[in-house]
Amino acid sequence: MAHERMNTQTKESFKQKEKYMKKQLITLLVVLFAVTSLAFAGGAAESKTTEVPANIVWVTPDRIGNPNAPITLTYAVDLTYSHQTETASRKEYLTRRMEEWAKAHPDVKLIPQILSNNPSERLAKQLEQAATGTIADAVQIDGQFVPLFYRWLQPIDKFYSKEDQADWFDWCLTEAMIDPADGKLKAVWLLTNTVGLWYDKTVVPNPPKSWDEFIKVGKELQQKGYQYGFLTWGGKNEQISYGSVFPMFFGLGGDLVDEKDHPVYGQGANRDKLVEVFKFWERAVKEGVTPRRILDINNNGDLVAEAKAKSTAMFLGGSWLMSVLKDNLGSEMDKWDFANTPQYRADVKMQIPGGYTMGYFTKDPKKLELIVDFMDYVYAGKDGMAGWCSTAGYTPVRESVFAEYDVFKNDRFQQAFGAALETARLRPNSSNYNIISEHVQEGWQNVILGAQTPEQAVDTAYQKTLNQIR
Structure with missing residues (x-):
């Protein structure tokens, strides 16, 4: 009996050692894999950062941001809304805001596209691109026609609180921002005129x-x-x-x-x-x-x-x-x-009301977050809308911009435009x-x-x- 107990203990001890050796081997392999991976990637001591050229020009006619950036975003706007415009005041504002955003996001570059200046051709092409999945990540859309794109536009509710959304004029929300089919926020209105x-x-x-x-x-x-x-x-x-x-x-x-x-x-x-x-x-x-x-x-x-x-x-x-x-x-x-x-x-x-919205089509969550942030900084956020509208001579569509920014608060014409547009209806x-x-x-x-x-x-x-x- 004692011999059997000893034999049993020996077997158990051997099994434990075998189990321990397997565990050690697995640990060794994991460490070896990690070290190899780090060595291949440049070493654990090196942080993985995007290289920024020494003499970088952050904003060029066909690119905004770091040319070496791993993330590429695309957007399409009218020439007069682009930093390629020949209007000096618009070019200065857009270039400055775009450069500020790009410097804060060196891992992102944006490639601009210019829309046709023929409204009918523009709409037809945008609808075709949306249907075929070849449309840019973000696109300037005539507010009148936003509902035609609801089926392809990506929801952006998570980027705007209910309080933020309520800041827009009511007609903006009901006519061309919130999709009545699902109640989701699908676009943001940038500016208006009448x-x-x-x-x-x-x-x-x-x-x-x-x-x-x-x-x-x-x-x-x-x-x-x-x-x-x-x-x-x-x-x-x-x-x-x-x-x-x-x-x-x-x-x-x-x-x-x-x-x-x-x-x-x-x-x-x-x-x-x-x-x-x-x-x-x-x-x-x-x-x-x-x-x-x-x-x-x-x-x-x-x-x-x-x-x-x-x-x-x-x-x-x-x-x-x-x-x-x-x-x-x-x-x-x-x-x-x-x-x-x-x-x-x-x-x-x-x-x-006339005017344009920005609609978002990319289904990539990270790209969507970045392109929304970029457009807010330049055009649609409170500071962006105030800056762009005051520079370009447009009327903002957010209540807070009229109330908080002197350029609109103290401008009787802008106040008159805003008051006139409190009751408005879009063309179908x-x-x-x-x-x-x-x-x-x-x-x-x-x-x-x-x-x-x-x-x-x-x-x-x-x-x-x-x-x-x-």
């Missing part, structure tokens, strides 16, 4: 709010010696739709398309509302408050020239005209102000929008010329639209 009423407050102390007031005040100005009661852009261009027709049509509650993207502006109540808008313009021309020659106003400079010549004290024009007016009017600019587009009733407010993100707009412009011009009645103009425009999309 067409409203520019007026000389020394002769128009209370800007007209209704169509009747618009015509009444216009006649009073003519009695005071002004050649025109009011003016607007009349040459065939999106400015007709954006500034002279659709704000009033939307104020009446009109719809251009239905939920299936089918044009309905020439049917039923929508037809009646567009006819009413055309009737207002017909009346303005017939009563001599605005001239038929507005059809020759083809650019912003024409409107500014009329204001400078004091041929009018009211005109419908873009908020972006502020800097041009200041340059041309000089000290006379102190007399001018900006208000909402007059509507069919004085208690109705409606503006159409319809694939047929450009066709609709083109034919509505033609109809409006025919009414101004007296070539068609408002009813005829609407019916003709609508039929042309239907014929073209079939």
Whole structure:
């Protein structure tokens, strides 16, 4: 029995030694693997850092950041939003902010892409790239068309608290930031603009709010010696739709398309509302408050020239005209102000906002975090938005930027733009929008010329639209 116990103990001892030796062997192999790996990577004492060239140029036309960076991000923007722009003030701001961000992120480089300056071509290409997965990590998208991209845009809620999101104007959130299908934040609005009423407050102390007031005040100005009661852009261009027709049509509650993207502006109540808008313009021309020659106003400079010549004290024009007016009017600019587009009733407010958003398409979590941070620093964060909008002459879309930054808080024009845009509605993100707009412009011009009645103009425009999309 003792011999058996000893034999058993010997066997157990051998097994323990064998187990210990195996453990030691495994440990040795792990250490050897680790040492070999470290040696191959440059040694444990060396920290793995990205090499930064001694004479690095952090921002070049086709690259932002360290050329040796292991992480590459891509983004696409309009030339005027790019550091490649020829506008000196924009180039200086963008280059400075981009360089600051790049120096803080030496492991990242960004490759910029420039979008087509043709809106229709741009949209078509962006949709194709999004569908095929060849689109840049971040892309500047016209706010009007963001919903067309929701299926491909990546959620970015984790980068913006609920408080941050609430800082944007309500219409930004509902129209082109939050996807109604899943409630996720899919884009951030960068800036905006709108067409409203520019007026000389020394002769128009209370800007007209209704169509009747618009015509009444216009006649009073003519009695005071002004050649025109009011003016607007009349040459065939999106400015007709954006500034002279659709704000009033939307104020009446009109719809251009239905939920299936089918044009309905020439049917039923929508037809009646567009006819009413055309009737207002017909009346303005017939009563001599605005001239038929507005059809020759083809650019912003024409409107500014009329204001400078004091041929009018009211005109419908873009908020972006502020800097041009200041340059041309000089000290006379102190007399001018900006208000909402007059509507069919004085208690109705409606503006159409323009502007761009930034949408994010990369599915790589790290790249998404980095590109969102970059865009916030340059364009969309509070400091970024304040810096970019003040430099480029745009209107910010975050409440805090208006409230906290002197450049906006103390600028009565920017305050007026912000107040006007509190009630706004985007043009529809319809694939047929450009066709609709083109034919509505033609109809409006025919009414101004007296070539068609408002009813005829609407019916003709609508039929042309239907014929073209079939």
